[in-house]
Amino acid sequence: MVRGLRALILALVTIVSLPALVIPPAYAVTPDEMLADPALEARARALSKELRCLVCQNQNIDDSNSPFARDIRLVVRERLVAGDSDGEVIDFLVDRYGEFILLKPRFNAATALLWLAPPLLLIGGIILSVRVIRRRSLRNGEQDGATLTPEEQRRLDKVLRESGSGGQ
Amino acid sequence: MISELGHYALVLAIAVAIIQSTVPFWGARTGDSRLMALARPAAVTQFLLVGIAFAALMHAYIVSDFSVANVYENSHTAKPMLYKITGVWGNHEGSMLLWVLILTLFGGLVAVFGRNLPEKLRALVLSVQGWIGVSFIGFILFTSNPFERLSPAPIEGMDLNPVLQDIGLAVHPPLLYLGYVGCSIAFAFAVAALIDGKIEAAWARWVRPWTLVSWLFLTLGIAMGSYWAYYELGWGGWWFWDPVENSSFMPWLAATALLHSAIVMEKRDALKIWTVLLAILTFSLSLLGTFLVRSGVLTSVHTFAADPGRGLWILTILILFIGGALTLFAGRSSSLTKGGLFAPISREGSLILNNLFLTVGCAIVLFGTLYPLIGQVIGSEVNFGAPFYNVTFVPLMVPLLLAVPFGPLLAWKRGDFYAVTQRLYAAAGLAIAAMVIVAISAGLDSFVAAFGVGLAVWLIAGALSELVFRAQFFKVGFGTALRRLAGLPRSAWGMALGHLGLGVTVLGIVVSSVWSTEAIKDIRPGESVEIGSTTVTLAGYEHEENGNFVSTLVHFTISRNGEVIRTSSGEKRGYMVRGQETTEASINWFGPSHLYISPGDIRENGVVLLPGEFSDQSLLTVHVYWKPLVAFVWLGAVIMAFGGALSLSDRRLRVGAPKTARHKTLQPAE
Numbered sequence: 001m002v003r004g005l006r007a008l009i010l011a012l013v014t015i016v017s018l019p020a021l022v023i024p025p026a027y028a029v030t031p032d033e034m035l036a037d038p039a040l041e042a043r044a045r046a047l048s049k050e051l052r053c054l055v056c057q058n059q060n061i062d063d064s065n066s067p068f069a070r071d072i073r074l075v076v077r078e079r080l081v082a083g084d085s086d087g088e089v090i091d092f093l094v095d096r097y098g099e100f101i102l103l104k105p106r107f108n109a110a111t112a113l114l115w116l117a118p119p120l121l122l123i124g125g126i127i128l129s130v131r132v133i134r135r136r137s138l139r140n141g142e143q144d145g146a147t148l149t150p151e152e153q154r155r156l157d158k159v160l161r162e163s164g165s166g167g168q
Numbered sequence: 169m170i171s172e173l174g175h176y177a178l179v180l181a182i183a184v185a186i187i188q189s190t191v192p193f194w195g196a197r198t199g200d201s202r203l204m205a206l207a208r209p210a211a212v213t214q215f216l217l218v219g220i221a222f223a224a225l226m227h228a229y230i231v232s233d234f235s236v237a238n239v240y241e242n243s244h245t246a247k248p249m250l251y252k253i254t255g256v257w258g259n260h261e262g263s264m265l266l267w268v269l270i271l272t273l274f275g276g277l278v279a280v281f282g283r284n285l286p287e288k289l290r291a292l293v294l295s296v297q298g299w300i301g302v303s304f305i306g307f308i309l310f311t312s313n314p315f316e317r318l319s320p321a322p323i324e325g326m327d328l329n330p331v332l333q334d335i336g337l338a339v340h341p342p343l344l345y346l347g348y349v350g351c352s353i354a355f356a357f358a359v360a361a362l363i364d365g366k367i368e369a370a371w372a373r374w375v376r377p378w379t380l381v382s383w384l385f386l387t388l389g390i391a392m393g394s395y396w397a398y399y400e401l402g403w404g405g406w407w408f409w410d411p412v413e414n415s416s417f418m419p420w421l422a423a424t425a426l427l428h429s430a431i432v433m434e435k436r437d438a439l440k441i442w443t444v445l446l447a448i449l450t451f452s453l454s455l456l457g458t459f460l461v462r463s464g465v466l467t468s469v470h471t472f473a474a475d476p477g478r479g480l481w482i483l484t485i486l487i488l489f490i491g492g493a494l495t496l497f498a499g500r501s502s503s504l505t506k507g508g509l510f511a512p513i514s515r516e517g518s519l520i521l522n523n524l525f526l527t528v529g530c531a532i533v534l535f536g537t538l539y540p541l542i543g544q545v546i547g548s549e550v551n552f553g554a555p556f557y558n559v560t561f562v563p564l565m566v567p568l569l570l571a572v573p574f575g576p577l578l579a580w581k582r583g584d585f586y587a588v589t590q591r592l593y594a595a596a597g598l599a600i601a602a603m604v605i606v607a608i609s610a611g612l613d614s615f616v617a618a619f620g621v622g623l624a625v626w627l628i629a630g631a632l633s634e635l636v637f638r639a640q641f642f643k644v645g646f647g648t649a650l651r652r653l654a655g656l657p658r659s660a661w662g663m664a665l666g667h668l669g670l671g672v673t674v675l676g677i678v679v680s681s682v683w684s685t686e687a688i689k690d691i692r693p694g695e696s697v698e699i700g701s702t703t704v705t706l707a708g709y710e711h712e713e714n715g716n717f718v719s720t721l722v723h724f725t726i727s728r729n730g731e732v733i734r735t736s737s738g739e740k741r742g743y744m745v746r747g748q749e750t751t752e753a754s755i756n757w758f759g760p761s762h763l764y765i766s767p768g769d770i771r772e773n774g775v776v777l778l779p780g781e782f783s784d785q786s787l788l789t790v791h792v793y794w795k796p797l798v799a800f801v802w803l804g805a806v807i808m809a810f811g812g813a814l815s816l817s818d819r820r821l822r823v824g825a826p827k828t829a830r831h832k833t834l835q836p837a838e
Contacts, residue, residue: 030768030789031690050555060553063405104555114539114552118532118560125528129520133512136438 028065035077044077047089051076052103060103072101171236174224175315178265181217181272182305184210188275189298192291196364204291208279211294214301215269215276222269225314226256235321238262238314244327244745246716254338255328260462260478261314263341267458268304270342270349274378275301278353285374292360293353300352303485311478327716327745336396344389344416348454350382351419354426355451358444359493362500367440372433375447377816379430383423384812390416391805399755404684404764404793406801409554414537415457421530422450425523432519436508436580439516441501442523448497452490453534459486460537511582518575518583525568532560569623569674572667573630577637591637595629610683620678627671631664662815669807676760676800687792690771693784699792703727704765706790707735709782717743718780722767722788724754738767742779749779760799766791 029048035041048062053069061069061076072093079089093101105111188210195203225238229252234240242259243252251258257266275297282290308314357375361367393416398406407413426446433443459482510516536556573595577588603622610617636642638660639653687699696705703726710721719741726734739752756763768789770777777786 029688031688034688052553059408103553104559105552110543113542114536114556117535118528118564121528121531121535122564125524125531129524132439132442133517133520136509136516137512 028061028063028069029073030070033070033074033077035081040077040080043086044073044080047076047080047086048073050090050103051093052101054097054101170224170227171233171315171317174221174228175313177217177220177224178305178309178315181214181221182302182309184214184217185298185301185305187298188214189295189302192298193295196288196291196295199288201287204287207291207294207298208282211272211275211279211297214298215272218265218269218272218305221315222256222265225262225265226253229253229256232325233321234323234325235317235319236314237316237318240318240322240325242328243325244716245324247328247333248715250335250338251328251333255332257341258328258332258337261308261312263345264304264308264312265314266341267345267349268301268308270345271297271301271304271352274350274353278356278378282374289357289360289364289374292363293356296356296359297352300356300489303489307478307481307485311481325745327743330717330741330743330746330748330750331400333716333743334396334400336392336400340389340392340396343385343392347382347384347386347389347423348416348419348457350378350385351423351451351454353378353382354447355489355493358447359496361444362493362496365500365503367444367504369434369437371440372430372443376427376430376434379423379426379447379450380812380816383420383427384809384816386416386420386423387805387809387812390420391802391809395802398798399753400750404762404766404795404798406798407554409536409557411537412461414533415453415460418530418533418537419450419453419457421526421533422446422453425526425530426450428519428522428526432516436510436516438508438510439520439523441504444501444504445497446523446527448490448493452486452493453530455482455486455489459483508581510580513578513585514583515575515578515580518571518578521571522568522575525564529561529564529568532564533557536560566623569627569670572627572670573633576634576663576667592630592633595626595633598629599623599626614682617678617682620682621675624671624675624678627674628668631668631671634667635660635664658818659815662811662813662818665811665814666808667811669804669809669811671804672800672807673802673804676797676802676804680795680798680801683796684798685794688789689792690787690789692787697790697792699763699794701728702763702794704763704790704792706788708784709770709786711780711782712739713780716745717741720770720777720779720782722754722770724765726756726763736765738765740767740770740779757799760797760803762793762795762798764793764795766793 029045035044045062049060051061051072053059053061053064053066053072055066055068059069061072075093076089079092084092090102099105099108099110105114107115188207192204192207192210195201195206225236227233228236228239229243230249232239232243232245232252234243238259238261242262243255247255255262257263275294278290278293278297282293285293354375357371357378361371390413393413394406397408398404426443429439429443429446432439459479462478462482536552539552573592574585574588577583577591578585599622602625603618606618606621607614635653635656638656639649641649643649644652685699687697689697691697691706693706693708696703698704705725705727707723707725710723712719712721719739722738722740724736724738725732726736734756736754736756738754741750741752742748743750751767753767754765756765768791770782771787771789772783772785
């Protein structure tokens with residue numbers, strides 16, 4: 001059960017032999033664990049989507065049906081009922097299980113590269129593009145250097161005549 | 169006997185591939201036409217031989233020859249015939265054989281349709297295809313031989329993984345592989361041109377149809393995989409940012425960028441170096457995907473056919489091909505001539521913008537996929553999922569999507585931004601109207617949702633505006649405009665449909681993720697779950713036995729305002745041979761929206777029952793989801809692919825269109 005989703009996705013996308021594959025029944029949150037207060041329950045569901053099921057890679061505890069995920073879902077609800085804020089619930093779980101439980105890791109030394117990479121990649125891409133555009137740039141009023149020779153112009157006219165109205 | 173023939177054909181195929189990768193190459197270096205001429209028959213022969221091998225394996229599956237280890241491990245006599253056939257590629261060895269079959273198919277197609285290519289370029293392209301063929305056929309023969317025999321032969325097979333016993337397996341892998349492997353052609357053209365040392369605008373013309381083919385299959389393959397996950401997984405998720413999904417998404421992003429930059433190269437002889445690099449990168453990402461998926465590098469926690477030997481082999485292929493191609497590129501690219509000039513606001517400029525965002529997006533996905541490896545090296549186990557991509561990749565796509573409608577309306581060389589903006593007034597008006605309507609009806613705090621819907625409407629209306637203006641609806645009469653519209657080149661329709669499909673997908677994503685609702689409840693037969701104005705009642709259970717599984721059918725009635733409007737059934741299946749269970753959700757279409765009913769555990773006195781067991785009092789945990797417009801996610805992809813196919817049928821892009829018949833390209837396509 002535990003590795004269900006991961007294994008299924010692998011099977012789906014890659015079609016490799018998975019002799020030990022176990023299929024997940026298709027539900028995670030069950031009615032008995034849900035809170036009566038809809039606002040608290042909604043917060044619990046939202047928090048659950050940010051928390052990793054540690055025993056099944058890359059799946060959040062809201063989608064996972066592993067016993068571990070269920071335990072964490074119950075802990076989340078317990079803390080919320082006790083009056084914790086969302087941040088306090090997260091801190092509590094990180095204290096217990098480490099940063100790994102967060103699907104969206106927080107910014108720190110180990111994850112700095114991860115969080116800085118996207119903006120750096122974008123800035124690098126923009127600089128590169130701007131350089132390309134600058135180098136290839138036609139200034140106002142300037143003509144493309146590659147003007148046609150009289151011979152080329154004649155051939156072009158001929159082609160245009162032959163083709164009638166013409167597409168583009 | 170037939171399996172040995174298949175094995176033998178595969179050995180012959182590698183021999184032919186070795187000839188194909190060396191002799192024509194030598195011919196191209198020395199200018200010997202006879203040696204170069206060998207490339208075409210070799211490519212066709214290689215395809216036929218791999219075809220024979222594939223047919224032999226399929227035969228073993230159809231007759232359930234369990235003396236072949238691969239068949240024993242993945243088939244069963246009671247399995248329906250469809251899954252016996254599709255089961256051929258429902259495992260590592262067979263799927264590699266399919267991979268190679270498609271690779272050689274593309275090689276054969278280049279040989280057959282590439283008559284009009286310059287002799288030398290064709291010989292080099294087919295040689296490069298030959299190198300790829302040698303590597304992968306070698307990989308199959310030495311590490312993943314599907315023809316290995318078992319002695320004594322077992323009486324019965326171990327059956328195919330039940331998740332794969334689905335029509336999705338028949339469709340998804342072949343489509344995806346056609347896309348993945350199709351990228352090898354653009355790669356071969358790039359390497360061939362670099363070896364040859366000259367790249368002209370015609371290169372882009374030859375490469376574009378092949379890129380378009382692989383792009384459209386990749387689009388369909390990814391969409392199909394996503395839909396399969398959606399209905400098979402049972403909670404209505406359709407994209408998980410999983411490394412394996414990313415492996416197919418990265419080549420798609422790169423191929424999309426390549427498709428656009430090749431246009432600039434073909435029409436304006438510009439961006440040549442970049443386009444060649446993209447062609448190399450696209451196939452490199454396909455190879456990387458193959459490696460990541462099959463080596464187990466990223467999934468080391470799992471028993472996932474992770475064989476270090478196989479991983480090492482593919483890693484070697486990866487390094488040789490990507491490293492080799494990039495080294496060649498580094499050495500040769502500076503000698504490539506630069507092309508035409510253009511103003512920043514121009515079609516060229518807009519396509520550079522497109523490439524910028526697609527490439528950066530692709531780089532972010534690549535970085536995110538590989539980061540866990542970096543994390544392991546620097547000693548911190550960092551991993552992350554969908555939330556990371558939601559705050560990095562998704563916002564990056566917003567400016568790109570905003571810019572899409574401008575691109576096709578801008579002129580080459582120097583565009584008039586204000587004139588283009590005027591043409592988009594109607595589209596902008598519609599988009600803003602949609603935003604206002606959503607904001608008013610859903611509350612002002614739903615800004616993101618309103619913006620998303622507006623963005624989708626902007627894309628769809630923008631794509632239509634382009635057609636309207638090309639047909640000159642506001643200049644000529646309505647009838648004339650309609651005729652002009654019908655007479656537009658198919659590539660123009662293709663582009664408009666491609667952009668329109670993107671808008672449809674965005675609409676599906678936004679609406680289904682923002683306004684999905686969900687109800688979870690334990691119910692007995694006769695009891696109901698309410699979701700919105702709809703009531704889902706558990707009508708009862710039914711026992712059913714099939715070839716290789718037993719199931720409990722779970723019947724539901726769906727009613728609105730006290731009236732029954734539909735009946736539907738889900739299923740809990742138990743596959744006997746593997747002792748595994750699957751759930752078949754009941755998906756009810758209301759137009760493009762889905763009422764998705766997923767049956768969970770069936771219990772009796774707190775004990776979970778096996779499939780096939782139940783009583784009238786059994787308690788069912790049921791998840792019901794209302795997913796508005798969710799089908800648009802995949803419908804959009806189908807529209808995009810259809811646009812691609814339409815473009816492909818345009819005579820101007822036709823595979824191998826002769827370069828000499830240049831004046832023909834100016835005729836309007838019929």
